[in-house]
Amino acid sequence: MLVTSRSFDEYRAFFGLTDDDLGRRVLDCCAGASGFTAVLAQCGGQVVAVDPAYAGGPDALARAARDGTSGGQAIITDHHDRFTWRWYGSPERRAEMRAAAQRAFSADVVGRSGGYVAGALPALPFTDGAFDLALCSHLLFTWSDVLDQAWHEAALVELLRVAAEVRVFPLVVQGTGDDVPFLADLVAALRERGYAADTVPVGYEFQRGADRMLVVGHG
Numbered sequence: 674m675l676v677t678s679r680s681f682d683e684y685r686a687f688f689g690l691t692d693d694d695l696g697r698r699v700l701d702c703c704a705g706a707s708g709f710t711a712v713l714a715q716c717g718g719q720v721v722a723v724d725p726a727y728a729g730g731p732d733a734l735a736r737a738a739r740d741g742t743s744g745g746q747a748i749i750t751d752h753h754d755r756f757t758w759r760w761y762g763s764p765e766r767r768a769e770m771r772a773a774a775q776r777a778f779s780a781d782v783v784g785r786s787g788g789y790v791a792g793a794l795p796a797l798p799f800t801d802g803a804f805d806l807a808l809c810s811h812l813l814f815t816w817s818d819v820l821d822q823a824w825h826e827a828a829l830v831e832l833l834r835v836a837a838e839v840r841v842f843p844l845v846v847q848g849t850g851d852d853v854p855f856l857a858d859l860v861a862a863l864r865e866r867g868y869a870a871d872t873v874p875v876g877y878e879f880q881r882g883a884d885r886m887l888v889v890g891h892g
């Protein structure tokens with residue numbers, strides 16, 4: 674799995690984040706080498722990033738982030754007809770955003786290492802209700818070709834243990850952008866457990882048709 678570096682602006686768009694949302698206690702799970710935590714922390718936000726890759730130390734992380742950038746580009750090249758550049762404007766603009774995000778991450782992970790916690794779903798190293806909002810960018814559903822429905826349900830229940838609300842983007846499989854066959858069943862299973870679960874449109878599209886997030890909260 675790639676360790677990628679999406680930016681604060683991309684996260685804002687993926688998750689429809691308002692200024693009020695950004696004032697809440699936020700968890701970025703699976704944060705990878707994203708610049709979101711660095712930028713939000715610089716603006717005074719209460720934010721923690723968690724990812725299993727943080728167990729590897731700064732050099733391994735920097736290498737993984739560089740590999741993530743080239744690996745992500747290869748996925749786009751292989752499936753170029755499944756992407757639209759409307760939101761980014763151009764491939765160059767997207768590359769600039771990612772490079773800036775990676776620089777922000779690299780500086781913050783060294784200078785403010787307490788904000789970056791090694792941990793993995795479906796068992797996070799946080800107490801119940803430690804966060805108001807958990808954001809999950811490009812792990813759940815994205816890698817549903819290797820992580821099954823049972824894993825997704827366990828991961829979401831764990832995120833709802835530590836956070837009042839969970840937002841997940843995107844809701845399609847990486848590369849092809851195919852629909853996730855078990856998404857509707859998973860939403861039904863979450864509702865049966867008593868959670869409020871809905872897919873909500875967002876103002877961002879890169880993989881064609883990937884313009885919704887999943888929002889789950891305590892019902």
Ligand SMILES: C[S@@+](CC[C@H](N)C(=O)[O-])C[C@H]1O[C@@H](n2cnc3c(N)ncnc32)[C@H](O)[C@@H]1O
Pocket residue numbers: 674675676677678679702703704705706707723724725726792793794795809810811812
């Ligand atoms: C495609 S990257 C996304 C990174 C970042 N959220 C972004 O959008 O750029 C997926 C991340 O999931 C992390 N990951 C893999 N397995 C995980 C797990 N079980 N729990 C939490 N994160 C995991 C990987 O280390 C990787 O950094």
